[in-house]
Amino acid sequence: MSASAAHGPAATAARERPPAAFAGPVAWLRRNLFNSWWSSAVTILLGYLLVRFAAGIIDWAFINAIWTLPPTANPLDTAMPCRRLEGAGACWAMVGDKYRFMLFGRFPYDMQWRPAVCVLLFIGLYGVSANRRFWRKELLWIWAATLAVIAVLMWGGVLGMAYVPQDQWGGLPITLILATFGLAFAFPLALVVALGRRSAEMPVVRMLCIGYVELIRGVPLISLLFMASVMFPLFMPEGLNPDKLLRAQIAIILFAAAYLAEVVRAGLQALPKGQYEAADALGLSYWQKTRTIVLPQALRMVIPPLVNTFIGFFKDTSLVLIIGIFDLLTAGKVAMADPVWSGFSTEIYVVLALIYFVFCYAMSSYSRGLEKQFGQSKNR
Amino acid sequence: MSGSIADPRLAAPRQAPRRPIRLSWSDGRLRNIVWQILVLAGFAVVLWYLVGNTRMNLAARHIATGFGFLDSTSGMPIGESLVPYTPGQSTYGRALLAGILNTLKVAVIGVVLATVLGTLIGIARLSPNWLLSRMSAIYVEFLRDIPLLLQLLFWYVLLQGLPAPKNALHLGSAVFLYNGGIQLVQLVWEPAHTAALAALAVGIAGSVLVARRARRQQDQTGIRPRTWPVTLGLLAGLPLVAWLAFGAPLALQYPVQGRFNLQGGGIITTQYLALLTGLVIYTASYIAEIVRSGIQAVPHGQWEAAQALGLHRAKTLRLVVLPQALRVIVPPMTSQYLNLTKNSSLAVAIGYQDVVSVASTTLNQTGQAIEGIAIIMAVYLSISLSISLFMNWYNARIALVER
Numbered sequence: 006m007s008a009s010a011a012h013g014p015a016a017t018a019a020r021e022r023p024p025a026a027f028a029g030p031v032a033w034l035r036r037n038l039f040n041s042w043w044s045s046a047v048t049i050l051l052g053y054l055l056v057r058f059a060a061g062i063i064d065w066a067f068i069n070a071i072w073t074l075p076p077t078a079n080p081l082d083t084a085m086p087c088r089r090l091e092g093a094g095a096c097w098a099m100v101g102d103k104y105r106f107m108l109f110g111r112f113p114y115d116m117q118w119r120p121a122v123c124v125l126l127f128i129g130l131y132g133v134s135a136n137r138r139f140w141r142k143e144l145l146w147i148w149a150a151t152l153a154v155i156a157v158l159m160w161g162g163v164l165g166m167a168y169v170p171q172d173q174w175g176g177l178p179i180t181l182i183l184a185t186f187g188l189a190f191a192f193p194l195a196l197v198v199a200l201g202r203r204s205a206e207m208p209v210v211r212m213l214c215i216g217y218v219e220l221i222r223g224v225p226l227i228s229l230l231f232m233a234s235v236m237f238p239l240f241m242p243e244g245l246n247p248d249k250l251l252r253a254q255i256a257i258i259l260f261a262a263a264y265l266a267e268v269v270r271a272g273l274q275a276l277p278k279g280q281y282e283a284a285d286a287l288g289l290s291y292w293q294k295t296r297t298i299v300l301p302q303a304l305r306m307v308i309p310p311l312v313n314t315f316i317g318f319f320k321d322t323s324l325v326l327i328i329g330i331f332d333l334l335t336a337g338k339v340a341m342a343d344p345v346w347s348g349f350s351t352e353i354y355v356v357l358a359l360i361y362f363v364f365c366y367a368m369s370s371y372s373r374g375l376e377k378q379f380g381q382s383k384n385r
Numbered sequence: 386m387s388g389s390i391a392d393p394r395l396a397a398p399r400q401a402p403r404r405p406i407r408l409s410w411s412d413g414r415l416r417n418i419v420w421q422i423l424v425l426a427g428f429a430v431v432l433w434y435l436v437g438n439t440r441m442n443l444a445a446r447h448i449a450t451g452f453g454f455l456d457s458t459s460g461m462p463i464g465e466s467l468v469p470y471t472p473g474q475s476t477y478g479r480a481l482l483a484g485i486l487n488t489l490k491v492a493v494i495g496v497v498l499a500t501v502l503g504t505l506i507g508i509a510r511l512s513p514n515w516l517l518s519r520m521s522a523i524y525v526e527f528l529r530d531i532p533l534l535l536q537l538l539f540w541y542v543l544l545q546g547l548p549a550p551k552n553a554l555h556l557g558s559a560v561f562l563y564n565g566g567i568q569l570v571q572l573v574w575e576p577a578h579t580a581a582l583a584a585l586a587v588g589i590a591g592s593v594l595v596a597r598r599a600r601r602q603q604d605q606t607g608i609r610p611r612t613w614p615v616t617l618g619l620l621a622g623l624p625l626v627a628w629l630a631f632g633a634p635l636a637l638q639y640p641v642q643g644r645f646n647l648q649g650g651g652i653i654t655t656q657y658l659a660l661l662t663g664l665v666i667y668t669a670s671y672i673a674e675i676v677r678s679g680i681q682a683v684p685h686g687q688w689e690a691a692q693a694l695g696l697h698r699a700k701t702l703r704l705v706v707l708p709q710a711l712r713v714i715v716p717p718m719t720s721q722y723l724n725l726t727k728n729s730s731l732a733v734a735i736g737y738q739d740v741v742s743v744a745s746t747t748l749n750q751t752g753q754a755i756e757g758i759a760i761i762m763a764v765y766l767s768i769s770l771s772i773s774l775f776m777n778w779y780n781a782r783i784a785l786v787e788r
Binding site: 032036037038041044048051052055206207208209210213220223224225226227228231232234235238239240242243245305307321323324325326328333338350351356357358364365366369 | 414417424426436438441442443458512513515516542598733734
């Protein structure tokens with residue numbers, strides 16, 4: 006055919022711009038979507054399902070959805086327009102009615118700016134801690150100060166703010182408190198346990214640390230939470246009975262510390278032996294060596310897995326639902342039980358999922374970015 | 386040769402000379418001993434204090450410790466059980482056994498399904514098809530960032546929204562899907578089926594032996610003998626013969642649709658289905674990431690070498706890449722299996738009666754908090770240990786044999 010004729014002066018001229026079969030959108034489609042019969046079939050099937058699914062979601066969430074509802078004489082009739090949709094559209098009006106309760110629980114309504122400020126402070130704290138420019142000793146003070154301010158805002162009782170007892174707290178602040186205070190207290194404990202597990206000269210300490218870590222990691226968090234809610238009161242002397250939230254917080258701290266300790270231990274093991282030996286050769290004591298040589302390097306290495314572990318805890322705080330603590334998920338479940346809006350639980354679940362997703366996604370993409378940066382500096 | 390070492394001190398093992406412990410704070414070894422004694426003493430004091438408090442509290446509440454309550458009759462209803470259980474007649478011990486078996490039922494099937502789904506998605510993420518890899522990435526990213534408990538509650542609500550028994554969705558008269566679960570046609574079990582099952586087990590063992598012999602022959606001669614007729618005979622023929630020998634009974638029990646419920650046949654309850662779906666879909670997203678990074682850890686040269694040998698993509702993956710990736714995949718996979726098993730305890734939130742749910746009802750009814758929690762912990766520790774042991778054995782089996 007003319008294929009051999011095309012090789013000639015024409016081919017040299019065409020070198021300036023590759024033919025359409027090798028570049029441009031058509032080529033991209035060919036290479037990435039219609040590479041083979043098999044690939045084309047997959048693309049068409051997936052594309053069809055995707056379009057169907059997306060159209061269904063858009064119909065439900067936007068086109069057929071009801072955003073606001075006028076108040077009615079009988080409050081139980083408020084949701085009637087939503088009920089008439091029979092699931093064809095979302096009832097976002099319910100979320101509009103219930104969002105304050107979902108976010109802040111039973112915190113006194115006119116004082117809910119306080120938990121709102123706490124949530125912003127938490128987010129600010131995460132933002133500052135994520136920034137590598139702030140990775141120095143002063144960060145500890147920032148954490149201590151912020152957590153103190155949050156405690157003041159939640160409890161009140163000073164500066165003209167009314168006292169709000171702990172059993173009225175609820176919603177997102179509880180989730181953030183359980184996760185953040187959990188991490189703040191679990192981390193130092195995890196450092197001690199990880200160092201203890203690595204200590205070759207103190208077999209007794211090592212055994213205790215191994216026992217602690219393996220015991221906690223072998224059982225589900227729920228059993229620890231049950232333990233905190235039914236067994237903890239038995240351990241305490243009579244009269245001393247810490248509140249339920251504090252007990253759950255202790256269980257989460259003990260749980261988190263065991264997992265964090267394993268992450269830290271991985272960092273300690275990954276540190277080249279030469280670093281330990283060099284520190285010994287300089288005549289540093291154990292604590293000098295650990296504080297100035299070992300930990301700064303080891304911790305730096307494990308920051309991405311630490312962030313991943315933290316994402317896990319953030320999600321795991323939702324388990325306190327089972328022992329009846331009023332966190333974000335519990336608040337959502339209680340909101341669903343409202344007879345006015347019964348039957349619209351999907352909307353609430355979607356909103357709750359989005360809130361959790363935003364927090365976790367931010368953290369996981371941050372951890373991925375860090376991993377990339379660290380990988381670059383290693384490859385230099 | 387030993388003659389080349391001039392100094393005898395160099396030939397001696399290189400160890401710091403051991404000197405006796407000095408009775409001085411500047412002696413590191415003495416310090417270590419003192420610290421350890423202090424730590425142990427502190428631990429013992431705390432333990433003694435807690436045990437003392439507990440004994441006092443238990444005495445004040447008139448709770449006797451011990452596992453005697455396991456023999457007393459329990460009135461708690463259990464929705465589904467693999468062992469015969471009647472509320473009001475069976476014991477708490479029997480109830481806990483039913484709970485343990487329910488945990489195992491969801492954990493074992495969940496691990497298998499999550500592995501299959503996760504592996505498929507992990508491979509799909511690396512597919513050259515852009516749409517497929519994007520969608521797998523979205524699946525992984527989205528499901529990993531939403532708490533499992535929320536997902537479980539969502540699946541449960543979704544399944545409860547299925548039609549009532551009266552209007553159940555059905556596939557002929559064999560499978561009914563309704564808000565109580567899936568009602569399936571069931572085989573009426575007879576000794577012939579037990580015999581067929583036993584024959585199948587024998588067949589599997591036999592075909593493993595045949596495959597092993599074939600492989601040895603292939604290693605020696607380079608020619609793999611044809612094994613499939615023998616294997617087929619062992620796997621299909623043997624059970625068939627056993628079944629026929631016992632008179633080939635085949636009685637099927639079909640579900641009968643009533644107004645308020647479905648009777649007969651086997652049932653997979655909504656609670657079990659919701660728990661299994663949630664666990665499998667959530668864990669699969671983690672497994673997909675493990676499989677993906679395992680495949681990516683295999684050097685690219687392996688792909689190219691396989692291509693040069695003329696293997697196409699699916700065969701390369703199956704014969705060259707996955708066996709090598711397994712070595713990276715197995716250790717983190719073990720911890721995902723452990724996570725799935727531990728996460729199955731979230732069953733308590735959607736009313737599936739696993740061991741945690743049964744034990745917590747028991748401890749509420751009997752007041753035996755310590756024993757209840759001890760049982761939960763013992764069960765999970767032994768399951769975790771078994772999984773770890775099995776996976777360590779498997780890991781050692783597939784590990785790279787180095788010379």
